[in-house]
Amino acid sequence: MCNNCDYTIHGRHHHFGWDNSFAPAERVAPGSTIEFQCLDAAGGQLNADSTVADVVKLDFAKVNPVTGPIFVEGAEPGDALKVTIEMFKPSGFGWTANIPGFGLLADDFTEPALNIWKYDAASLEPALFGKNARVPLKPFAGTIGNAPAEMGLHSVVPPRRAGGNLDIRDLAAGTTLYLPVEVTGALFSVGDTHAAQGDGEVCGTAIESPMDVVLKLDLVKDARLKTPRFTTSGPVTRHLDAKGYEVTTGIGPDLMAGAKEAVAQMVDLLAGRYKIDPVDAYMLASVCGDLRISEIVDMPNWVVSFYFPRCVFE
Numbered sequence: 001m002c003n004n005c006d007y008t009i010h011g012r013h014h015h016f017g018w019d020n021s022f023a024p025a026e027r028v029a030p031g032s033t034i035e036f037q038c039l040d041a042a043g044g045q046l047n048a049d050s051t052v053a054d055v056v057k058l059d060f061a062k063v064n065p066v067t068g069p070i071f072v073e074g075a076e077p078g079d080a081l082k083v084t085i086e087m088f089k090p091s092g093f094g095w096t097a098n099i100p101g102f103g104l105l106a107d108d109f110t111e112p113a114l115n116i117w118k119y120d121a122a123s124l125e126p127a128l129f130g131k132n133a134r135v136p137l138k139p140f141a142g143t144i145g146n147a148p149a150e151m152g153l154h155s156v157v158p159p160r161r162a163g164g165n166l167d168i169r170d171l172a173a174g175t176t177l178y179l180p181v182e183v184t185g186a187l188f189s190v191g192d193t194h195a196a197q198g199d200g201e202v203c204g205t206a207i208e209s210p211m212d213v214v215l216k217l218d219l220v221k222d223a224r225l226k227t228p229r230f231t232t233s234g235p236v237t238r239h240l241d242a243k244g245y246e247v248t249t250g251i252g253p254d255l256m257a258g259a260k261e262a263v264a265q266m267v268d269l270l271a272g273r274y275k276i277d278p279v280d281a282y283m284l285a286s287v288c289g290d291l292r293i294s295e296i297v298d299m300p301n302w303v304v305s306f307y308f309p310r311c312v313f314e
Helices: 052-056 255-274 278-288
Strands: 007-009 026-028 032-038 066-072 080-090 093-098 113-118 127-129 133-135 140-146 163-165 176-180 186-194 211-220 229-231 245-252 290-295 302-309
Touching: 007 026, 007 066, 026 032, 032 066, 032 186, 052 113, 066 211, 080 140, 080 186, 093 278, 113 127, 113 278, 127 278, 133 278, 140 176, 163 176, 186 211, 245 255, 255 278, 255 290, 255 302, 278 302
Parallel strands: 007 032, 026 066
Antiparallel strands: 032 211, 066 186, 080 176, 080 211, 093 113, 127 133, 140 163, 140 186, 176 229, 245 302, 290 302
16 A cells, blocks of 8 residues: 555456546545556456466456546646656566457467566566566556547547557656546546556567556646647666667558568567577567667658667577
């Protein structure tokens, strides 16, 4: 429990999807500090004893639960919710899966796969993957947002103007996030916590890990913010930079095709160099490698790069 928090929102107060008619789990004043108990992206369907067979049995109506919603007094459409991300309390358990039909290279990796992670929740030392790879950890919340203005139930999978499944790994402790308010009270929720993820989350999953999140919620009146924005408190890749990177590219007139090519080339490189299964290389790329648009002005071809940190294997 958080001794300095004004409220604790227990994990049982979770919901699936976004709906501005959901009853709030709590009503809070601006400036409140709140501890959220967040479930993992599978909503507890996977655990430390799960096998690849359990990936096939996932109930997709129960994925990406978010804890909330929180009604912030005084929040009105046109305002921004200022979310100060204070800390994470990791659990030490996580999972990464290749889910058939999901992920950037879904056409290439059609069979399910699963990696169960165990990591030190106190030290956050790099987590072992297979026999030789160690992935640096950086906890963050993948899904964080306010309820949309549109009535009805909306899927939690795609990100939205008011936030949601953003999967931005730099929404970590020390970051301040600003979210557009579209409904009275904002109706803020958070979940889908990760122990680590690369930019792009290319296989569709990160190190999915239940954990508690401590946030401060405040208001910026009449901000007229169109989409989320955030400010980091310092460097964002220091945990990965020490040994440099291996980089592959995709070049052509289509950014999505370029992204796929850059990732596919990295999967081939990792699988061949380190003698690991290609699907393991794909999942490893998802939790610590970064997709970047390196060039987008020299028509008709653009350059997409994929950066894989060498420290994972060195």
